[in-house]
Amino acid sequence: MSALRGKVCVVTGAGSGIGRALAHALVARGARAVAISDVVEPNLERVAGELRGRGAEIHAARLDVADRAAVAAYARDVAAHFGVVHQLYNNAGVAGGSRTTLDADYEDYERVLAINLWGVVHGTLEFLPHLVASGDGHLINVSSLNGYLAQPQLGSYCTAKFAVRGFTETVRSEMLRDRKPVRVTVVHPGGVRTDIATNALRHGTEREGREPTAAEQARAKLYNEKLLKLPADDAARIVLDGVEKNRPRVRVGSDAKAVDLLVRLLPAQAPRLAALLDRRLVR
Numbered sequence: 001m002s003a004l005r006g007k008v009c010v011v012t013g014a015g016s017g018i019g020r021a022l023a024h025a026l027v028a029r030g031a032r033a034v035a036i037s038d039v040v041e042p043n044l045e046r047v048a049g050e051l052r053g054r055g056a057e058i059h060a061a062r063l064d065v066a067d068r069a070a071v072a073a074y075a076r077d078v079a080a081h082f083g084v085v086h087q088l089y090n091n092a093g094v095a096g097g098s099r100t101t102l103d104a105d106y107e108d109y110e111r112v113l114a115i116n117l118w119g120v121v122h123g124t125l126e127f128l129p130h131l132v133a134s135g136d137g138h139l140i141n142v143s144s145l146n147g148y149l150a151q152p153q154l155g156s157y158c159t160a161k162f163a164v165r166g167f168t169e170t171v172r173s174e175m176l177r178d179r180k181p182v183r184v185t186v187v188h189p190g191g192v193r194t195d196i197a198t199n200a201l202r203h204g205t206e207r208e209g210r211e212p213t214a215a216e217q218a219r220a221k222l223y224n225e226k227l228l229k230l231p232a233d234d235a236a237r238i239v240l241d242g243v244e245k246n247r248p249r250v251r252v253g254s255d256a257k258a259v260d261l262l263v264r265l266l267p268a269q270a271p272r273l274a275a276l277l278d279r280r281l282v283r
């Protein structure tokens with residue numbers, strides 16, 4: 001029987017991609033209830049419609065994870081609604097702008113860190129007391145392959161995703177030391193077939209009121225056609241298998257595993273290899 005059976009689970013960024021697939025998989029594995037949220041309401045409503053009537057109670061609410069007060073109110077609301085929260089999947093995230101550090105703008109860093117890092121911190125701080133109170137909690141924070149490999153033009157994203165790993169492992173060490181009943185997992189996906197690269201390109205060009213450059217289009221095409229390969233359903237299955245086995249660290253996809261090995265074998269040379277690879281792939 002699945003360890004997820006009967007659990008009350010919360011998934012952020014569930015309107016598309018990995019979050020949507022996680023919500024579907026949680027329902028399929030017998031979760032009692034799934035609270036889904038996203039900033040994009042039409043997507044959220046569509047996913048809620050897909051999930052309702054499949055045996056789990058679905059709670060759907062708009063939530064911007066970068067908004068601390070909103071996350072605090074949301075956590076209170078979800079906990080009051082269900083009486084207990086067992087699992088939190090801090091999944092919501094965006095890909096950053098793709099400028100080099102010489103050309104970077106603060107707005108990109110502020111947005112990406114607000115969502116990808118502060119969103120995870122907000123969710124964790126607001127839900128952790130409820131996970132502890134459940135007596136059988138699990139915190140799952142989504143980092144990335146870019147939580148251990150830095151790449152050119154991904155400064156804001158790598159900054160956030162490396163930090164998510166450090167933050168999550170801190171929480172894990174505290175839960176272990178203080179014998180709190182919360183398991184903690186950091187997830188490092190490799191390339192997963194979602195709209196993340198397309199969304200990032202659209203956001204960046206809309207913000208600046210211009211068309212994408214040829215280089216930006218080439219980079220998004222490379223990601224969509226060559227790098228983001230694993231179906232989101234497969235990614236969700238790997239994550240939930242890891243959660244059921246209480247894995248502290250889940251690498252999603254063969255690319256995430258290969259890069260992890262490379263970085264551990266050649267830590268000092270990894271940036272050079274990332275530079276060579278990027279030059280070869282993009283140009």
Ligand SMILES: NC(=O)c1ccc[n+]([C@@H]2O[C@H](COP(=O)([O-])OP(=O)(O)OC[C@H]3O[C@@H](n4cnc5c(N)ncnc54)[C@H](O)[C@@H]3O)[C@@H](O)[C@H]2O)c1
Nearest residue numbers: 013015016017018039064065092093144189191192194196
């Ligand atoms: N797709 C990949 O290859 C990949 C690789 C590594 C890590 N990840 C991580 O996986 C997670 C999910 O990404 P995805 O690939 O499914 O992308 P996606 O764009 O399909 O889904 C992300 C969801 O988060 C939502 N979101 C964005 N900003 C938000 C905010 N402020 N508050 C609440 N929701 C917000 C979006 O509306 C979207 O529905 C992200 O944290 C991403 O960084 C993805």
